[in-house]
Amino acid sequence: MGSRLLWFLAISSASNLLHADQTDDRLGDLFAVLQETENVRTIAITESQIWEIWLQHANADVQQLMLVGTQRMNAQRYPEAMVVFNRLTESFPDYAEGWNKRATLHYVLGNLDASISDIEKTLELEPRHFGALSGLGMVFIQRKELSKAKRAFEDLIEVHPNSPNAKQNLELVEEQLRFSVI
Incomplete structure (x- = not known):
């Protein structure tokens, strides 16, 4: 079963991600892998593929906003990152990962109530979001x-x-x- 599982993971990773987000059909199979395996390598690969899908969006504006917001957050340019993530959640309210990123930024800034609110929105859109649950x-x-x-x-x-x-x-x-x- 192990080699078959790794083959599935490799194939699904290589497939087209242009229309991916929390609604992507491949997520069900990937979450099934997380339920079934204890193999550390398989878990890491599967988590990575799930994150890759969650981060994708068919709209190039979403992709660009995520990139810029994440870069600014990683550079500790928090006010600028917040502006970007606010725009992302306002313009694309059905995109779970936008809410999750803003929740993370709120957490970093100590805005715990706002972080909880954004996590709740993330989980409303993607109840399996293990990053948001953590x-x-x-x-x-x-x-x-x-x-x-x-x-x-x-x-x-x-x-x-x-x-x-x-x-x-x-x-x-x-x-x-x-x-x-x-």
Whole structure:
């Protein structure tokens, strides 16, 4: 099964991504792979392919806005990145990854309520968005809302059972919850 799975991953990666986003039909098969495999290499390849699909969009303006916004965020030019991501979410409100990027920027800036709001929009558009679920857990940890963080990591594990950090984060939150009861 391993070689067949890797063949599928290679073929699906090479296919046309021009019309990809969170509505892409290939995502179902890729998420099935995440449910079935424990192979670290296969998980990494599958995650990468999912992110590649989520980042794609048929509209070249979306592609350009994502590129510019991400570059500015990575360069710590946060006000400029926020302008770009605001434009992206206003102009293309059905594009989940635009909301997710802006949620990440809000998190970096310490705007936790705004980050949660954008994560919720991301998850409304793509309920399987493991990046958004992980981010939600991290936001709730920052807010010291450990029960909500626990739920976010449980939801993440449901979508991506072998997520590299989900189980570890869940264990840490559960430990903190146990100590807070004592």
